[in-house]
Amino acid sequence: MSAADGSAWSPIGAIGRVTVPIPPNGPGEVLVAVRGGSEAYTAWSATSIDRDARVIVVDSVSARGVIVERLPS
Numbered sequence: 001m002s003a004a005d006g007s008a009w010s011p012i013g014a015i016g017r018v019t020v021p022i023p024p025n026g027p028g029e030v031l032v033a034v035r036g037g038s039e040a041y042t043a044w045s046a047t048s049i050d051r052d053a054r055v056i057v058v059d060s061v062s063a064r065g066v067i068v069e070r071l072p073s
Contacts, residue, residue, distance in 0.1 A: 010033065011057045011066055011069070016041070022049040030055055032066055041066045 014032045022041040022045045033035075042065045043062030049055060049070050059067035 014057045016055050018049050018051050018053045021051050023032055024048050043068045
């Protein structure tokens with residue numbers, strides 16, 4: 001997280017909101033609060049997650065792909 005261009009920044013631990021529903025083990029999309037703004041990531045989850053659900057990023061699979069889990073209510 002110390003790189004000036006943000007290349008070392010990781011979304012792991014960031015909170016986001018589902019913008020495209022995530023089917024079980026399939027891709028959806030989340031909007032994650034990062035670097036003072038929001039960025040869209042392709043997201044996967046072991047369980048389905050509906051649109052507008054709040055999630056936490058638990059792993060990163062690529063520069064624009066993350067694994068998420070639903071936040072407890």
